[in-house]
Each structure stands twice: as C-alpha cells, then as structure tokens.
Amino acid sequence: MKIPKSLDNYQYGFAMPSKPVFKSKKGLSEKRVLEISSLKGEPDWMKDFRLRSLQIFQKKKMPRWGGDLAKINFNEIVYFSRATEGSSPTWQDLPPEIRKTYEKIGIPQAEKDFLSGVSAQYDSEVVYESIQKELTKQGVIFCDTDTAVKKYPDIVRQYFGTLIPASDNKFAALNSAAWSGGSFVYVPKGVKVVLPLQAYFRINSQNFGQFERTLIIAEPNSEIHYIEGCTAPIYSAKSLHAAVVEIFVKKGARVRYTTVQNWSKNVYNLVTKRARVDQDGIMEWIDCNLGSAITMKYPSCYLMGKRARGEVLSIALAGQNQHQDAGAKMLHFAPKTSSRIISKSISKQGGRTSYRGLVQVFPGAKNASSFVSCDALILDEKSRSDTYPVLRIKEKDVQIQHEATVERLGEEKLFYLNSRGINKEDAASLLVNGFIEPVAKEIPLEYAVELNRLINLEMKGTVG
Amino acid sequence: MLKLKNLTVFVKKKKILDNLNFEFKKGQTYVLMGPNGSGKSTLALAVMGHPAYSFSPDSRLSFEGKNLKGLPPEKRAKSGLFLSFQSPLSISGITVFQLLRQALNGRVDILTIRDRVNQAAQSLKIKKELLERSLNEEFSGGEKKKIEVLQAVLLDPKLLIFDEIDTGVDVDSLKVIAKLLKVLVRKKKTLILITHYNRILKYIKPDQVLIMKEGKLVKVGRGNLAKEIEDRGYENL
Numbered sequence: 001m002k003i004p005k006s007l008d009n010y011q012y013g014f015a016m017p018s019k020p021v022f023k024s025k026k027g028l029s030e031k032r033v034l035e036i037s038s039l040k041g042e043p044d045w046m047k048d049f050r051l052r053s054l055q056i057f058q059k060k061k062m063p064r065w066g067g068d069l070a071k072i073n074f075n076e077i078v079y080f081s082r083a084t085e086g087s088s089p090t091w092q093d094l095p096p097e098i099r100k101t102y103e104k105i106g107i108p109q110a111e112k113d114f115l116s117g118v119s120a121q122y123d124s125e126v127v128y129e130s131i132q133k134e135l136t137k138q139g140v141i142f143c144d145t146d147t148a149v150k151k152y153p154d155i156v157r158q159y160f161g162t163l164i165p166a167s168d169n170k171f172a173a174l175n176s177a178a179w180s181g182g183s184f185v186y187v188p189k190g191v192k193v194v195l196p197l198q199a200y201f202r203i204n205s206q207n208f209g210q211f212e213r214t215l216i217i218a219e220p221n222s223e224i225h226y227i228e229g230c231t232a233p234i235y236s237a238k239s240l241h242a243a244v245v246e247i248f249v250k251k252g253a254r255v256r257y258t259t260v261q262n263w264s265k266n267v268y269n270l271v272t273k274r275a276r277v278d279q280d281g282i283m284e285w286i287d288c289n290l291g292s293a294i295t296m297k298y299p300s301c302y303l304m305g306k307r308a309r310g311e312v313l314s315i316a317l318a319g320q321n322q323h324q325d326a327g328a329k330m331l332h333f334a335p336k337t338s339s340r341i342i343s344k345s346i347s348k349q350g351g352r353t354s355y356r357g358l359v360q361v362f363p364g365a366k367n368a369s370s371f372v373s374c375d376a377l378i379l380d381e382k383s384r385s386d387t388y389p390v391l392r393i394k395e396k397d398v399q400i401q402h403e404a405t406v407e408r409l410g411e412e413k414l415f416y417l418n419s420r421g422i423n424k425e426d427a428a429s430l431l432v433n434g435f436i437e438p439v440a441k442e443i444p445l446e447y448a449v450e451l452n453r454l455i456n457l458e459m460k461g462t463v464g
Numbered sequence: 465m466l467k468l469k470n471l472t473v474f475v476k477k478k479k480i481l482d483n484l485n486f487e488f489k490k491g492q493t494y495v496l497m498g499p500n501g502s503g504k505s506t507l508a509l510a511v512m513g514h515p516a517y518s519f520s521p522d523s524r525l526s527f528e529g530k531n532l533k534g535l536p537p538e539k540r541a542k543s544g545l546f547l548s549f550q551s552p553l554s555i556s557g558i559t560v561f562q563l564l565r566q567a568l569n570g571r572v573d574i575l576t577i578r579d580r581v582n583q584a585a586q587s588l589k590i591k592k593e594l595l596e597r598s599l600n601e602e603f604s605g606g607e608k609k610k611i612e613v614l615q616a617v618l619l620d621p622k623l624l625i626f627d628e629i630d631t632g633v634d635v636d637s638l639k640v641i642a643k644l645l646k647v648l649v650r651k652k653k654t655l656i657l658i659t660h661y662n663r664i665l666k667y668i669k670p671d672q673v674l675i676m677k678e679g680k681l682v683k684v685g686r687g688n689l690a691k692e693i694e695d696r697g698y699e700n701l
Contacts, residue, residue, distance in 0.1 A: 410553075411515065411516075412553055413553050413555060415514055415515065415537060416549065416552070416553050416555070417555075417563065417566075418513070418536065418537035418538045418541070419512050419513075419537045419538075419540075419541055419546075419547050419549075420538075420541055420563060420564075420567040420615065420619065421538050421541035421542045421567045421568075421619065422538055422563075422566050422567050423536075423538045424536070424538070426566055426569075427538075430555075430558055430562070430563070430566055431555065431558075433557065433558070434555055434556050434557030434558040434598070435556060435557060436557070437556065437557025437558075437598075438557065
C-alpha cells in the first residue's frame, strides 16, 4: 500500500495564503456573537436568534453516537472572518489571490459552461456571485443568506430556523449562533428552473470553522435543482464544518439537492439537512461524501402532505483514518407518502463507513411506502462497515422494504478484468464505479466525471 | 508459440495438473477434451495467470519465448493471450463497452471501439439493448458466451482459449459463434477449444485433438480422435 509522502500531494489540497480583512478571535462567546452580528449589520431578530442559539449550544451535550468527535476543541476555532469587504459583483472585481484559488478549481471554466449562477464562498463570505438574467426574469431569488437577511427579511424570518431549530442538535445550535454565508433560494409559484443552480465554495483558513446556512423555498408547483460541490485545501489543524440546510417543498413542487463533498482529510463535516415536503411534493437528496475525517450527515424528509415523496441517494467512501457516518431519515406523517433510500458505501485502507437510517411512519399515514437499500463494499481486511437501520412504524397499512448487502471486492471479478488486460488498480476502480453506478447516474455529468476521477484517484495504491 | 514443459500446477497443496508437456503452434486449431475434473479449465486459468494456482519449481510455461510464470494476468493479456471463460461473471454497473474502453485504453480511440463493438455485435446477433446493460447481469447462457467472443474479436489477441464456448448455447447461437471462430482461424490465430461435444467440430476442423485425464495429457491425435471419444468415451484410453 502506498501512502503519499506528504499531504501536499493531495490533488485539491492547495492553500492560498489567507488575508482576511477581518478575523474574529478564537472561541465563541456572547461578545463574539454580538460582534459577528453587528459586523454584518443584522436586524435585532437575527441577533436575538444567535444569542438564544448560543445558550442552547453551551447547554447541549455532544452526540454520544456516530463518529469520534473528542478532538474538536471549540475554543480553538475562529468563528468569523471576512475576506473582502462586501460581495464583488463580477469575476474581474475579485482579488487576484481569490481568483487564482478559484481558477484552480475551475470556476471560470464552469461559468463559461452555461452555469445558471455561481455563488462561490471564500472564507465565510460570499464574495463572488453572478446570477443570470433569466433567474431574475423568472422572479427567482438566488443570493447568499447574509444578503437575504437584509434584502428579503420577511421571507427569511418566516422560514429561518423553523425546520431545524437551534435545539435540534449541538451542531445545529452552533451553526445558528455563528452562521455565515450559505445560499438562499426562493422559487416563485409554478416557476421551473431548468438549469441547476450551483454554489462552489471552499474554506481556506487554518482552524476556520465553516457554518453556512442554506435556505431553499420552492413555492407550489415550482422546480429547482441545487448543486453544492466542495473541495477544500489542506490544513495542519483540525477544521470544522457544521452547515445547516433547510428546504421547504410546497404543494406539487420538486426540489433536488445534489452534493459532491470532498473535504480534505482533516475536516469534521457535521451537517444537518432537512426538507419539509407538502402534498404531492418531491424532495430528492443526492449526497456523495468522499473527503473529511469524520462526516455525520443524515439528510431527512418530513413528508407532511398526501402523496409527498422523499428520496435519498447516497455514496460514501472512507479511506485511511476516515469515518463516514451517513444515512437518511424519512418521516411519514400523511397518507400515501412514499420514500426511497439508496445507500452505497465503500471502505478501504482501514476506513469505516456506517449507514444510519430512520424510517418512521406516524399514525394515520395509511398506505405509506418505503424502500431502503444499503449496499456496502469493503476493499480489504482492515476496513469496516456497519448498518444501523431503525424502523418505527405506527400504522398498519404500510409497505416497508429493507435490503442490505455487504460484499468484498471479489478476486474472481478482478481476475476476469485482469485477463482482459486491465491492471489491478484500474480493475478495482472499474468495479467500484460500477458499484456506485445506480447513484452516480443521477448526478449531472460534469460532477459524475469529477466523482469518477476522484474515485480513481482514491483507488491508487489500494490494491495489489 | 505456447510451450508447456513439466507443467505441474497446484491449488493450495493439491496437485491438479501433472507434468504436462506440449507446444501449441502458431495458426493451429486445437481441441482439448477430457472427463469432468481432468484439469482442462485449470490449464486455461493457469495459462492466463489466475492467482489461485501455483507451479512446481521445474514447471516451464512460455509464450512466444517469454516466460509467463510470475507475469500478472493483465500483462499476459497484453502479450496476446485471451481466455473465454466457462462461466463469465457478471459485473454490476459496467457495460461491455466500458470494459473494452478500459482494456484498450491508449491503444484504440473510443469511437473506433464503439464502431467495432457495434460491428461485432451485429455479426454475433447480439441485441443492442444487451450492450447497454451491466455486463452479464441476467444474460442467458448463450448471450454470455457471445459477449466473450465479442471481447475476443475486439481485443485481437494471438492465442485464444475458449473454455466450453459451446455449452449452454442453442443451435443458432452456436452457428454465429462458430462463424466468428472461423474468421479467427483464417486470420492465423491460435485457437484452443475446450469442449465436451463434437457439435462445434461440424464447423471447425481442428489440427490436433488433445485428451486430458486426471491432470495428465494422455493422448494427442488428429481430428477423428474427437469422433472416437464421442463414440467410445474416455474409459478405454
């Protein structure tokens, strides 16, 4: 097994020198929260929300399940920094340093390739953002959440923190107190946004916690596809990412949220994602987790209206010193609601993947149906995979199916491919890519290609 | 071309092949027969480099003068060996086109591969829909064997071993498969057909017939030896 000599070899692990205009002191206190709020020029209701959340955060215990979070030191984290003042309207206005970082990820290229809008985050602030005229014409709002608080306070206030209250879990509380950046999307009634909205972001400062706050509201019969792709540079210190994503899918609306996550291998990625789905609405989470030291993420759907539908399709890959604790939650509150969870996990070189899932059917949700399938692929003896499925069914007329498989990378299949002239590494990559294909095919092509490349990169030196 | 000398092969500690000596010559067609468990498939897999098999120290195995022992299967394939599997495995999420694209990576461009796959599929009467599906997943026996032949055609090796290409295949499929094999013979490829039946020999006339029994090569003869075996069985050899 080959281990890179230096972490500098990590393909997406470049780090530009960080030159924040403002950087708060380490640690989180009431003073610091007030400082963040006033620097942002926030209204009182948001300031109060932050302060209340801080109290909850201080009282809440760390989760006693999932990944080992003992190494997180909340006092060593810088909770806010501002890279440039205000948001820059165009690419040319960006500081050259930030531009260079983005060029390495390929943002300008991506923009040329008919992006419908880019909201890229450098440190905690959204500094670059270009929204196509089409969106504005359709009445679609796509901006960073800080801007939304100022420009659209009525809409934000109505929804913000109502689906994921600060009291949900310790990291949701932390986010609620210290949040910065993230995307705000509002799609008016009946509007179908054809091209996916994409937000690229990177965190780029040592010990810097990233607490984006994303809020998506899809009014009745509207449609939207939101994509977040992230690759992060390498740091020497542990880095924490605790985002909150709240999505409201109104009657007959459809929202798809795609994530391709490749945090560098020292990031704690502890994310709370939840969607509320009304009658005949459809929510689809497509979630690919490749990077990070520990990921704990369970996108959920609260199926509130009749025939509401929720889906979570996920891929997790855990290598050396990585633990991907991921899954999904489906809560059926109404009749004829349906859900589907497809989870594919790969563990290698001592990595660990866990599937943690909940399907809950409440009394009255007659004829609810749910299909859960989780497949784990284990590449070697040192690696590990666990499944923690929970079913809570309080209604009789339901259809619930659960399937789980665990397989090892088969020597016979490898030999078959080898006999065709394909070397061991490429053969293993091929088998892994085949294994995740049912989920990967749901991802937009450009991301699927990137995912494929990342997996091939991950497979280097794992067999043989 | 393919030379076996004192070839003795073990699985773990069990001896499966016992001191085989033979040379397969370029451009010739061979038929390899023998009762079940006589070591035919083992020979095929050992030639291709299956990791489960080990050789005795004095075993010699070479292809075009190159020692194969210790050479990984992918390198054997690249030097011109091909094995059509007796029971090809299915591979989820990968089409035969994707497999071939990886196998021919850097040697043949994608569009050419696609054209050739389509062409070969047409002459093998493989349904287009089959090419879009995961390799061998829920394929019929005949379809699996045709896909093996398709790979053989695309990879264009020098020596091909077909392990029971005629088993589980209906009359019509056998006909199209045999037709493709004849093309290979015409192209001066070396063919080794492992079979239990004479029916494929209606289409292809072997230069030599080899009989294996209990891991040993017990008889080598002309084409009519196959007919004799079918009439009288292996008992009297």
